[in-house]
Structure formats: C-alpha cells, structure tokens
Amino acid sequence: MQIDLDLLYSWGAVAKKYKKNEIVFDEDEAALFYYQILDGSVRMYNSNDEGKEFTQGIFCNGDGFGEPPLFIDETYPSKAITIQDSTIIKLSKDKFLKILDESPSVQKYFLILLARKIHSKSKTSKEIINQKPEFRIIAFLNSFKKKYGNTNDKVLIPYTRQEIANYTGLRVETVIRAFAKLSDCNKVEIINHKIYY
Amino acid sequence: MQIDLDLLYSWGAVAKKYKKNEIVFDEDEAALFYYQILDGSVRMYNSNDEGKEFTQGIFCNGDGFGEPPLFIDETYPSKAITIQDSTIIKLSKDKFLKILDESPSVQKYFLILLARKIHSKSKTSKEIINQKPEFRIIAFLNSFKKKYGNTNDKVLIPYTRQEIANYTGLRVETVIRAFAKLSDCNKVEIINHKIYY
DNA sequence: CGGTTCCTTGAGGATGATCAACGAGGGTGG
C-alpha cells in the first residue's frame, strides 16, 4: 500500500538516491517532504546521550514514512537513516497536502495508515512497559512476522541482536541471554547463531 | 476539537451516562462505536497479570477516544474506564464511517487528530525507553501541560502519585522518590504534598 | 589470511521493584 507512483511523479515528486547510513531527516527538524521508498530500507530511531537507541520503525519498499508531522506542523520526533543503499521519492509538503485535499481516496488511505500505526504503537508501549525482556522480544518478533507474511512455518529473523536490542530498548547482552532462555523453552529455534521464529 | 454535536445527534448518536469506574470497552473487544465525551473523563490503559498498569491516554470533555480500531477492523488494544461519573456520546461504527465519507472536513480533522496521537505516542515511547524515572515523569508533566494550556506559571498537577506511576510504568515508591529528587533540584515544587510544575 | 562485525560469557554493580510498616487527611456513622 502506497501512493500511486505516477500520481506522485505527476505532481513533481523526484526520486533521490541515498547511500547506506545516510540521514534522510534528523530529529527536531521541520517536516518539509513526504517520503516514499522506491527501493531500500529506512530506520527511524531516537538515541540519547549514552548512545542508547530506540527504533520507532523500520520501513521498506513501497512504505511511506515520516508523514504524521506533515499534518500538524510539528518537527520530526526521531531521526531517519537508510540502512541500505536506497532510492526514495520526495514530494514537497504543500503538494502532498494538495494531493490529499483533491483525492478523498488518498486521504482515506492515510487515515487507515495512521490508524494502523497508532494501533501498533499502542501495542508496543503496552509490551514495553509491562513485560520482561523475553516478552518484549517476542512482541518484536510477532510484529515482524505480522508485517512480512504471517506463515505458520518458522521464519528466519533477519536482524542482528544489536538491532533487536535497539528495537526493544534492551542491551545486546540481555537480548542474547533472553534468546538463550527462549530457545531452551522452544519458543524460538537457534541454528548456527541464526534465529528462527 | 471534536465532531459537531448536532451532526452526531442528527446521525442518531445517543448520550449515555456512566458511573465512575465503569468499563466503556475492554481490551480485545471488537470496536463497534465511536465515543465522544460530553462530560467527565476516561482512562485507557493496559494491565498485566501482576497488576502493573500502563495508561495509554486520559480523555476529557470534548475528546473522542478509541477511534483507531474503527478504521482498521481491529480489536481495542486497551481497556477504557470512566474515572468520574461521565456522559459519553456513542455512534455506531458504520454511521461514523459514513459521516467521514460524506464530510471531507471531518475526515481531514481525523487525519490531523491521528497524526497528533502518533506524534505524542512516538515521544512517549522515546522517553520511556531511554530515560531514568525522573525523565519519564518530566515527560509526563510536559505532555500534561501541553494539553491543558501551556502557561509559564507553575500549575498544580491533578494526579495522584499512583496515577503518575501508572502513566509512566513505574511504581508508586519510585515516583515518590523521583519527585523528592526533582524537588531538590527545583524542577518541581511540592507544597503540602501537592505537586506544582 | 587479516580485518570486520557479530555473538557470547562471566563478574560486579546500579537501580528500580518489592515488602512491610506507618502517618496524615477526609469522610462517615454512631
């Protein structure tokens, strides 16, 4: 689900290439563009002075990201960087808002999109506050599975332990020890250091 | 900001009275109605088996709540109860969605509303993960102040320490000790057990 | 083969949670 590419281009959107680890926008920056990924992936996250990070979201092919501030004249609450070489379509804020005004179906689409994001953020906060590390990790794994085809088979989790730590607000070592426990009680399978869930 | 009352009534919305501590909807329940508070207040929260709670949001006069699941056919991620005697307007899901379809301005209003909620949830997650108890509490105080008239004067915080604990995912004792520290370094003022910020 | 990056383990420390107890204030009914 995304805004139709032809529609974007017809409004003057341009595709820009980014190298891996390039900053797309920074925390507290004013929101000036709508971004949609043509190819590659982007991580939105916060970090504090001690270098601890929290990943707000990971976005891939076809996903738009960083839209909420466009609607409310707020700055970005987090920073966005590419985690691979990527191609991202940019459209200026006013044109983006114009598309919305002119197309009820696009507007409705964004309503649904935002509703979905709130729902998942609500679930995340709930898990984070309440639970032990293992629960947080399981919650992360579930959200991953939900997003990328919910098969009943075990799937390979394509994240490093550090990345999972950043996503869950834990430390690498804690994540590792939690996976050891989860593996003991057969909640996940670990084969050759690779995680299957 | 809210949906116009006459509009709601003209579509067949009804006002229902709730006693304090009555459940409006429960976690994992299907979302069937749009709710808007005429008078009173409502808390949305999660609790786990150990009785630990996390407050997703507090809503007052004029606020609507529990909308996101209406757009995406999901169940409620949290439970909602009244924290005072309240009067709440209910409108069935399909009529609510119809209003949206027929009124672009209402639809746009909700887009902005959802964007604002995402923004505040992003900020909340960020604070929660990263920071020490004092930071979480300050973040809570800030969000309170932002919502209710951002004066430069110190204002009385109308929450009990337990409520603040539930909101921040901490324990009462931790909240109390954190306030002691905050008071020491003049971040808040505590007069006769009442908190001013 | 050498250099990254990632994974793993252990020991020790910091901190928030837990438990237990008590105080202060407000409301209620006898």
Place this chain on the structure above:
DNA sequence: CCACCCTCGTTGATCATCCTCAAGGAACCG
C-alpha cells in the same frame, strides 16, 4: 464529637534484574 476506615503519601531494607565492563570466540568477506 469521636472512632473507624478509607485513600494517599512516605520511608527503609532487601531483592531481583538488567546494565556495564572486559574479554574472547565465531562467522564472513575482501
């Protein structure tokens, strides 16, 4: 008016857990 019982705030001691730090091993890639 007083005794009682709420709820809320407070404190200290102890515990459990995650973080930190340090070190080394495994996998991968040019």
